[in-house]
Amino acid sequence: MTADSTTSDSRDSAAAPTAVVRKRKGFQVVWVIPMVAALVGGWLWYRALQDKGPEITITFATADGLEAGKTKIKFKDLEIGEVSGVTLADNMEHVIASVELVAGSERYLTDQTRFWVVRPRIGAGGISGLGTIVSGAYIAADVSLDGTPAKAFTGLEEPPARPANAEGLRVKLRSPALGSINTGTSITHLQIKMGDVEGYTYLRDEELIEFDLYIEAEYAELVRENTRFWSASGFDVTLGTDGFDIHADSLESILMGGIAFGSAPNETPGQRASAGHVFTLYDSKSAAGEISNNPRRTIAYFNEPIRGLAPGSPVDFQGIVIGKVLEVGVAANRDTGTFMIPVVLETYPDRLMTTDNADTEEHGQILARLVERGLRAQLGPANLVTGARSVLVDLHPDTPATLMGHHDDGTPEIPTIPSTGEALTKMLDELPQIVSGLNDTVNTVSELVSAPRTAQTLDSLNSASAQLDQLLRGSDTAMNLLATNLPAMQQQLSDTLHELALSMRSLASLTDFLERHPEALLRGKSASGDL
Amino acid sequence: MIRTDLSAGARRLALACAALLVAACGSTAPSRFYVLTPTAGSELGASSALGAVALAPVVLPRSVDRSQIVTRRASNEVSLAEFARWAEPLEENVARVIEQNLEARLGESSVFDSDSRWGPDAAFIVAVVVQEFDAVIDGACTLVARLHVSDGAGTWLATRSVRAQNTSSESGAAGVAQAMSANLHELSERIVATLQELHAGG
Secondary structure, eight states: OHHHHHHHHHHHHHSOOOOOOOOOOSOOGGGHHHHHHHHHHHHHHHHHHHHEEEEEEEEESOOTTOOTTTOEEEETTEEEEEEEEEEEOTTSSSEEEEEEEETTOGGGOBTTOEEEEEOOEEETTEEEOTTHHHHOOEEEEEOOSSSOBOSEEEOBSSOOSSOTTOOSEEEEEEESSOTTOOTTOEEEETTEEEEEEEEEEEETTTTEEEEEEEEOGGGGGGOBTTOEEEEOOSEEEEEETTEEEEEEOOHHHHHHOEEEEEOOTTOOOOSBOOTTOEEEEESSHHHHHHOOSSOEEEEEEESSOOTTOOTTOEEEETTEEEEEEEEEOOEEETTTTEEEEEEEEEEOHHHHSOHHHHHHSOHHHHHHHHHHTTEEEEEOOOOTTTOOOOEEEEEOTTSOOOOOOOOOSOOOBOOBOOOHHHHHHHHHHTHHHHHHHHHHHHHHHHHHHHSHHHHHHHHHHHHHHHHHHHHHHHHHHHHHHHHHHHHHHHHHHHHHHHHHHHHHHHHHHHHHHHHHOTTHHHHOOOOTTOO | OHHHHHHHHHHHHHHHHHHHHHHHTOOOOOOEEEOOOOOTTOOOOOOOOOOOEEEOOOBOOTTTOSSEEEEEEETTEEEEEEEEEESSOHHHHHHHHHHHHHHHHHOTTSEEETTOSSSOOOSEEEEEEEEEEEOOTTSEEEEEEEEEEEETTSOEEEEEEEEEEEEOSSOHHHHHHHHHHHHHHHHHHHHHHHHHHHHHHO
């Protein structure tokens, strides 16, 4: 030990150690950690900035269902953002929702993009948004790539019927009154729903309502320029010459009204209607069908009372309405002192004959040719309920064509024949004959009754009843005999019942004793303790 | 030894069987039958033209209406005599005795069953409901009954309560039959008295 310390001492004194400071080159490894942390943090910050989408504002009338941090924005049910705040507008009239959208939303933020709040709604088109009862309201977006970029939007109070870029046909329809038509009312053809009413505006100058109709793209070609639209709302009760006509379309249209369209009969379809074409709404299908482009006037003189015929009464050709009565008058013939009733008819040749004929020939010429072949007008039978009548036009080749020729304005005339009612009157004239025949029959019956043979028959009936009386008396005796024997039978029955009662009694006695002394079966009755 | 034991057991068993057989073949004592009787030698009373009297079926308490003679042993206990029996159903016996008693007093053409088909229209209908038929061996036998009297049309006229008690000189079941017959005689007398009273009154 001593030796060691000595040597160390000597070494210290020989060379005093000096600290050599060495400068470290490069950087310390330990600095890598904060740098990586900073890089990661920076990258995260960059990502966050990168992910942050655009912020927009949407104005709504109320904040019903809107909640900051909760209410989502959805497009085609895909979440594209969230409401970050709801504030009141400066003028206190509406609320402004601030919305943070996901990154990449910028390109569809145009002024065509629409936003609305989806909540449960019951409307003309049905019930919608039921799912939001559970999930809460959300803001739906209908994005459009057209239009100029925008950052502030006004939310729709009602959900739009369909996307703005729907490819159907949009036309206008004018009506003097709103009726039961509303936004969402169906437009049907052959009772198939082909579109609906998107909205309506009141045209102040024309005093009309103009509906915006939307026809689905696949049915757009059905709408031609001469297509008729009529109201198919609810019930349609018509009191016409053919009685009450109650007509109803689908249940939906009964409840909510409806518009139907179609082409008038015997009309060639016109050009395809272009977007924005304006149509007229007719009150009913018959009203829509009645209007013809080419009405013709015809005159007919009737020789009989025309009670029940009035302007508007139909002109009927073999069951097809081909026109209507325009006016009814009365004309006196001074020479003969008789009265005639001229009836002016309006007929639609389009319905009666092929159009190519009508083009080449005059109406009068065609009519003259038809009259030659037997075309006559006749008053139709009165409707039993309403008493209304129609004018029947038909071919009666065997009847004379008596033309009056009083018309002076060149209106062609159609000859008339008496109505069936008139024929009935003639038949009534023959009634006295029938009555006298009936009288004869009554006389014959009377003779038959007074004949001696009838008296004989009655006599034999009398004797038959006497015999019946005797028979009944015989049966009476038999009944008496039976009654005499009855007491004996009764006695026997009574005895039998008595015997039966005694048997039951002794049986009861036996079972009672055996119950008390079962051993008696083996040992017999014991007399102990008895009397 | 074992054999002896066995034979002793067998002997005992045979003896027991024989005793049982003898016991089983023990004969049953003969039954005796009794009837209630109308009072013999009753004088024909003053048949004061009461008219026909119809007797409705007599009703007895179910407890005594048996073939066995039912006697009272203690105040609330009765006993059924298996070897001393009524010769006919007691209700019928009682009804017949009353009928015969009344006949003796009123004349033979005056008393009928109410359900009888052979008889004139009744002036009175008498219904007897026995409430107590209390027989005591070698003691006093009690009969408590209710009389309901109505006219021929069935209109109620009167109801009387009758209580009769007799003791027989004879002993046993024969004594019971005799005492009860005497009770029925008293009851019949009471019926006649009631009818006469009603006849005089109405």
